[in-house]
Amino acid sequence: MTAPVLDALLPDLTAWLPAQRWFAAKDRTIAAVRFVGHQEVTPADAIPAVEHAVIAVSFTDGGSEETFQLLLGTRPRIPGDLEHAVIGQVGDRTVYDGLADGEISRLLLSMIVSDTAVGSLRFVPEPGIEAPVVGPGRPLLGEQSNSSVIYGERAIMKLFRRATPGLNPDLELHRALGRERSQEVAPLLGAIEGVLPGDDGALPMTVAMLQSYAANSADGWSMALTSVRDLLAEGDLRPDEVGGDFAGEASRLGKTVASVHIELARGLGTDRLGPDGVAAVADWMRDRLDRAAEAVEVVAAQRTEIARVLDGVREVEGLFVQRVHGDLHLGQTLRTPRGWLAIDFEGEPSRPLHDRIRPDSPLRDVAAMLRSFDYAAFHQLAEWETGAEAPAYLQRRAQEWADRNRSAFCDGYAEIAGSDPRDQLAVLRAYELDKAVYEVLYETRNRPNWLAIPLRSMARLVGDTAGSEGS
Numbered sequence: 001m002t003a004p005v006l007d008a009l010l011p012d013l014t015a016w017l018p019a020q021r022w023f024a025a026k027d028r029t030i031a032a033v034r035f036v037g038h039q040e041v042t043p044a045d046a047i048p049a050v051e052h053a054v055i056a057v058s059f060t061d062g063g064s065e066e067t068f069q070l071l072l073g074t075r076p077r078i079p080g081d082l083e084h085a086v087i088g089q090v091g092d093r094t095v096y097d098g099l100a101d102g103e104i105s106r107l108l109l110s111m112i113v114s115d116t117a118v119g120s121l122r123f124v125p126e127p128g129i130e131a132p133v134v135g136p137g138r139p140l141l142g143e144q145s146n147s148s149v150i151y152g153e154r155a156i157m158k159l160f161r162r163a164t165p166g167l168n169p170d171l172e173l174h175r176a177l178g179r180e181r182s183q184e185v186a187p188l189l190g191a192i193e194g195v196l197p198g199d200d201g202a203l204p205m206t207v208a209m210l211q212s213y214a215a216n217s218a219d220g221w222s223m224a225l226t227s228v229r230d231l232l233a234e235g236d237l238r239p240d241e242v243g244g245d246f247a248g249e250a251s252r253l254g255k256t257v258a259s260v261h262i263e264l265a266r267g268l269g270t271d272r273l274g275p276d277g278v279a280a281v282a283d284w285m286r287d288r289l290d291r292a293a294e295a296v297e298v299v300a301a302q303r304t305e306i307a308r309v310l311d312g313v314r315e316v317e318g319l320f321v322q323r324v325h326g327d328l329h330l331g332q333t334l335r336t337p338r339g340w341l342a343i344d345f346e347g348e349p350s351r352p353l354h355d356r357i358r359p360d361s362p363l364r365d366v367a368a369m370l371r372s373f374d375y376a377a378f379h380q381l382a383e384w385e386t387g388a389e390a391p392a393y394l395q396r397r398a399q400e401w402a403d404r405n406r407s408a409f410c411d412g413y414a415e416i417a418g419s420d421p422r423d424q425l426a427v428l429r430a431y432e433l434d435k436a437v438y439e440v441l442y443e444t445r446n447r448p449n450w451l452a453i454p455l456r457s458m459a460r461l462v463g464d465t466a467g468s469e470g471s
């Protein structure tokens with residue numbers, strides 16, 4: 001489509017964006033949307049026609065713009081099963097979200113498999129892989145920061161929705177782990193690369209990533225919730241006495257995360273931060289605390305105490321750093337029939353790319369998983385906590401579940417890593433509290449009903465400076 005034709009879509013696009021799960025600015029009011037780049041994948045009169053586009057969205061609060069990627073499909077007549085994906089009408093064509101269309105996802109896969117280039121877009125298979133069978137994709141439904149389609153339970157392609165210059169860390173780290181022949185991630189199959197037009201010219205950008213699909217798998221978050229549900233339903237039994245005990249899985253998960261860290265260190269190197277580097281990590285945590293304190297009163301009220309715990313990170317001489325996952329939680333793990341896999345190495349979605357690729361302590365990932373065990377333990381009780389307090393005996397059971405699984409995870413991690421994360425308790429606690437502060441802000445913006453979960457942990461981490469970790 002030409003620029004004037006695309007511009008005709010803008011009013012419909014502006015109305016459509018806030019309803020998309022991946023639109024990561026739902027708390028802001030859109031002032032204007034503009035196209036900053038577009039590339040036809042097929043001729044404009046093909047049926048369906050496909051176009052890749054980058055949009056910049058500005059907001060009435062005057063803050064920074066956000067850029068997003070779209071894969072637009074157009075057809076003269078829209079089949080009934082695509083009506084839900086319609087964005088608007090331009091001339092005699094209906095424009096819709098292209099990933100919803102099996103014919104478009106089939107085309108994208110075939111272009112990757114056959115190593116194609118169209119204008120600024122490159123469709124590249126990963127060298128040496130066995131090409132997946134080309135067929136239509138089925139959009140993944142559910143909670144996602146990006147948009148994925150699944151090809152016959154053999155491959156999954158993720159379109160990154162935020163348009164950021166540079167190699168996406170999800171692709172970069174999967175590539176590095178592939179070179180290490182990692183058994184802890186799903187093998188990478190290919191990618192779509194494009195360019196992001198900017199003031200300084202066009203910069204390379206990752207459009208999409210194609211990976212093996214882990215069939216017959218369950219994600220760690222659902223498995224953990226099932227275990228907690230069974231425990232709370234019993235009430236008078238302890239976590240080690242109920243059928244759905246999760247500790248064995250938590251320990252295996254610890255081993256998997258340690259293996260990923262070893263592979264990332266081997267493939268991409270390690271470093272020791274000197275005093276200035278450690279001070280920079282501590283300052284970074286303080287900045288994040290300041291931002292959370294501005295937005296959330298409870299954080300502001302405990303600012304001094306939180307800052308004291310965060311300063312625990314300063315207690316190490318020569319902090320060991322390497323590339324890490326950066327946003328690990330139970331929902332980023334898949335239990336396959338063979339074992340655990342880690343997915344989604346993009347880092348925290350709201351952080352700028354240069355922050356997400358900065359080497360960090362592996363304790364950041366360990367701490368984030370410990371936080372996730374807390375989340376799973378108290379998720380069911382959180383609804384109570386927004387109204388009345390959950391009964392004390394259930395809170396005790398939930399805490400026992402969290403302690404047992406946090407401890408099992410650390411045991412498993414230590415067995416493979418050769419060092420126990422709990423040996424650096426002050427640093428681990430600082431990373432855990434930093435994550436809890438982030439989560440308070442995340443829940444305030446995204447899921448206020450869940451806010452009680454990180455708030456509770458924040459209070460524990462601030463109050464319990466002498467307690468033992470994971471026990």
Ligand SMILES: Nc1ncnc2c1ncn2[C@@H]1O[C@H](COP(=O)(O)OP(=O)(O)O)[C@@H](O)[C@H]1O
Nearest residue numbers: 144145146147156186211212213214219343344
């Ligand atoms: N390789 C895979 N095999 C099977 N399912 C996967 C795979 N990768 C991702 N998924 C599923 O897709 C969901 C979203 O993937 P994720 O990479 O976390 O996307 P996002 O970055 O959009 O959050 C996951 O929760 C998982 O259910």
Ligand SMILES: O=P(O)(O)O[C@H]1O[C@H](CO)[C@@H](O[C@H]2O[C@H](CO)[C@@H](O)[C@H](O)[C@H]2O)[C@H](O)[C@H]1O
Nearest residue numbers: 145327329330331348349368371372375439442
């Ligand atoms: O999965 P994303 O990369 O989009 O990560 C963001 O969303 C997560 C929630 O979906 C959020 O994780 C928090 O909630 C989880 C339960 O839903 C819990 O297991 C995690 O421990 C907790 O941090 C994540 O922080 C955020 O970046």
